[in-house]
Amino acid sequence: MSNGTGARPPQSPRVNKPSRGARTALRALAVLLIGCLAALGMAASASAADGDELIKVFVVQDPAQTGGQPATLASVAAGTLGDPSRAGEILDLNRGLAQPDGGALNGAADQLRPGWILRLPPDASGPDVRQARDTGNQGSASAAPDGPRAPSGGNGTTAAGSTMLTIPLAAAIAALGAIVLALVTAGIVGRRKVRGAYGAVMRAVRGMGAPVKRRRRLMLRRATGRRFATDAESVRRAYGTLAEFSAGRPRPETPVYALRVDNAGAMVWLSASDALEAPWRNVDSTRWRRATAGGGWLNGPVDGGTASQAATSASCLVRVGTDTEGEAVFVDLSRLDGVLSVTGDHGVARDVVRNVLAEIARIRPDTPVTVLRGADGAPLLALPAGLTQLGRAEFPAATPSTAVHGTVRAAASRRPVMGLVVVAGTPTGQVAAELAALCGPGGAGWTGLVCGEVSGAHWRWYTDADGDVDIPALDVKLTVPA
Numbered sequence: 001m002s003n004g005t006g007a008r009p010p011q012s013p014r015v016n017k018p019s020r021g022a023r024t025a026l027r028a029l030a031v032l033l034i035g036c037l038a039a040l041g042m043a044a045s046a047s048a049a050d051g052d053e054l055i056k057v058f059v060v061q062d063p064a065q066t067g068g069q070p071a072t073l074a075s076v077a078a079g080t081l082g083d084p085s086r087a088g089e090i091l092d093l094n095r096g097l098a099q100p101d102g103g104a105l106n107g108a109a110d111q112l113r114p115g116w117i118l119r120l121p122p123d124a125s126g127p128d129v130r131q132a133r134d135t136g137n138q139g140s141a142s143a144a145p146d147g148p149r150a151p152s153g154g155n156g157t158t159a160a161g162s163t164m165l166t167i168p169l170a171a172a173i174a175a176l177g178a179i180v181l182a183l184v185t186a187g188i189v190g191r192r193k194v195r196g197a198y199g200a201v202m203r204a205v206r207g208m209g210a211p212v213k214r215r216r217r218l219m220l221r222r223a224t225g226r227r228f229a230t231d232a233e234s235v236r237r238a239y240g241t242l243a244e245f246s247a248g249r250p251r252p253e254t255p256v257y258a259l260r261v262d263n264a265g266a267m268v269w270l271s272a273s274d275a276l277e278a279p280w281r282n283v284d285s286t287r288w289r290r291a292t293a294g295g296g297w298l299n300g301p302v303d304g305g306t307a308s309q310a311a312t313s314a315s316c317l318v319r320v321g322t323d324t325e326g327e328a329v330f331v332d333l334s335r336l337d338g339v340l341s342v343t344g345d346h347g348v349a350r351d352v353v354r355n356v357l358a359e360i361a362r363i364r365p366d367t368p369v370t371v372l373r374g375a376d377g378a379p380l381l382a383l384p385a386g387l388t389q390l391g392r393a394e395f396p397a398a399t400p401s402t403a404v405h406g407t408v409r410a411a412a413s414r415r416p417v418m419g420l421v422v423v424a425g426t427p428t429g430q431v432a433a434e435l436a437a438l439c440g441p442g443g444a445g446w447t448g449l450v451c452g453e454v455s456g457a458h459w460r461w462y463t464d465a466d467g468d469v470d471i472p473a474l475d476v477k478l479t480v481p482a
Contacts, residue, residue, distance in 0.1 A: 005393045056124045057132040062114040071112045080124040093119040184206050225481035236454030237261045238317050241443045258331045258474050265291040307378050316417040318359035321478030337415045339448035344463035349451045361386035374425015381424050417448040
């Protein structure tokens with residue numbers, strides 16, 4: 001994308017407006033919701049009207065269920081009204097009404113038969129009082145005594161449990177429809193707000209978990225640094241594997257840019273144009289793997305032959321970090337041929353350079369180092385013990401040469417690490433000139449380690465805040481020691 005001639009003119013931000021169809025749908029939903037609410041109100045009114053027709057009744061039980069004592073008007077008045085003298089009120093409410101068995105109560109002396117439904121005054125209460133609906137029929141009765149059966153008759157009442165709650169079907173359907181329509185309407189109107197709120201909540205949750213994750217990663221990286229400081233055996237095995245590719249063999253030297261040794265075998269990174277014979281097995285275009293059973297330097301002590309000495313003197317293997325399997329990956333700095341640029345997260349980039357310096361101090365003590373300050377004013381990197389810091393190096397006159405850009409491994413040749421130039425930041429001006437004089441083509445032949453962007457760097461590594469470094473030239477991502 002460019003801002004020059006022919007570039008697309010800037011456009012004002014689009015404002016999303018509801019379409020006509022969406023507005024019509026919202027209006028229809030609103031009308032349906034109002035209709036459902038109206039139906040619910042009508043159903044509630046009808047239910048209330050039905051509730052006004054409920055009356056209180058007493059269902060006469062069989063004497064076998066009441067201890068052998070037959071029910072009388074006085075006993076019913078005593079149990080439901082608390083006063084046996086109010087038996088006359090019960091008689092007046094039920095006089096002449098047909099009962100389920102065809103009989104009727106006509107006088108105070110009449111015997112009450114099981115299954116009869118006796119109407120009670122409104123103030124009746126007690127465990128034997130039940131609710132019944134008055135159907136308005138005269139001369140008939142309907143009873144529902146206790147038990148699984150509910151026979152019906154015709155004194156105009158239908159007895160039911162006093163705690164039973166009935167909801168009309170129309171009211172239930174109206175209420176359910178109103179809820180569904182309300183949810184659909186809210187979803188249509190507020191879907192963007194809901195999506196935005198959900199995204200904000202998830203970002204906040206991830207933000208709260210990020211510090212914990214980074215602390216855990218930092219502890220892992222520090223443990224890796226302590227392991228590198230005490231593990232000399234893997235360094236010995238790495239140099240032993242590298243010696244197999246030296247020029248002392250019948251075939252010419254095969255450039256190895258990186259390698260990994262573990263208990264299962266070894267892996268090397270080569271140029272895409274190079275190939276190895278058995279027992280080496282090709283993993284991808286640049287990686288080759290050999291199992292421990294293949295023999296060689298992994299299975300025995302490193303001898304002191306010419307090939308081993310040549311490989312050790314010319315190469316400079318440093319452990320940059322660990323891969324996804326937790327194994328250390330070595331990079332040969334002698335293949336760097338100039339300057340390494342480490343960019344991305346500044347703190348992790350400094351960790352990368354500090355770790356490389358610590359590795360060189362362990363395998364090549366007394367290596368001369370000069371430290372320069374970059375343009376961003378970052379503090380200078382402290383050198384580990386074992387390296388020799390120079391106040392100012394002798395700058396030889398540079399010869400004209402064409403700078404090579406990019407991270408293509410074939411563009412670099414082997415250059416033994418004679419000295420190091422460490423720049424804590426992006427070099428500009430005088431610092432860039434000094435870096436070119438020491439590390440550039442025709443210079444002193446030193447190796448530059450820069451925590452920042454450098455024009456003409458052969459290798460470029462990229463770091464992130466999680467403590468990882470991406471090495472595109474090797475197509476690998478490693479966790480950096482801290």
